[in-house]
Amino acid sequence: MSAQRALRSDAKRNVEALVESARTHFAESGVDAPARAIADTAGVGVGTLYRHFPQRSDLVIAVFQHEVDACAGAAPELAATLPPADALVAWLRRYTDFLGTKKGLGKALHSGDPAFEALPEYFLANLRPALESLLVAAEAAGEIRSGVNAKDFLYAIANLSVPVVDDASGGGNDMVGLLIDGLRHTARS
Template sequence: MPRADAQRNADALLAAAEEEFASHGVDVNVRAIAARAGVGTATLYRHYPRRSDLISAVFQREVDVCVSQASHLAAAHDPGTAVRLWIEHYARFIVTKPGLAAALHFGDPAFRELSGYFQRHLGPVLQILLDAAAAAGAIRDGVDPLDLLGAVAKLCIPPIGTHDDSRSERMVAMLLDGLQCRANPDRARGPAT
């Protein structure tokens, strides 16, 4: 049973890290993560020898959740709503990772692969959602998925000194409303006279 225990510990550590990162940022003390997972710090370091290994694992796990959400949303909603809900899910992922952007740009070699992982996984699923929404006339045509992901991420970073928890939600909503511009040119021009 050591393998099952090891997997259970790894899963518990990832779940605990997600919660701690959401509450306290990615710079949270690893002892707090180990305590929340119900394991010792030695177990944490056995699974994730460096903090960057743990951050990378959490990031990849959450990217995978975002990817799986795309097909569920596309099956359950019209294309325009699926795009909106998926972007809102992605925005929550970004907002709940204070300090992640700084950590990713710190230069740690462990993070080099994350950018590629992000682009390879999130870009294609968002492209599928965008294509379906554009074909349905719900959003404008020609939106680059990586541009949109970058714009949402930037909108989710609060300005220094700002503590308005709903700001990113409002900003992302405005961006999504903007995607609808020129989605239906006849509607934008109004009735013919």
């Protein structure tokens, strides 16, 4: 029994290493990153990559979901260690980081490949509750204004934080900062 588990844990470690490696390569070179490079970074042979992710879309999906999970998972952790408003701010930073990584996946996600159809739903299903819990807590503490819609907020930040035209003076993230500040300073509005 334990012997079987040992084999599985090896395989599991490989899968995790592959997803982590793919995440890095996707962020740097887009989703067309060479399979060999991904396998090398993960410390496995290409065959192992193909065993676990026969289609490239399988790997893209795994990375995306892994990212969403990690981002959503950060919410309760932050809520447990920071005051409500700080937790919210910290999580929004975390979320914008995630969006930065996701940029590489963009083209693939909109490629029309049916394999990716479920991803937007997955995105919303996991991140909306995560943000909502933080918003509610901050509202309850009177630290931010009330009535903020989690879904709209999620999209608004997504749009603001992925500038197409690089403003040398630093547009995008500053606007996110502004948005966050706005939330806090209008707590009594």
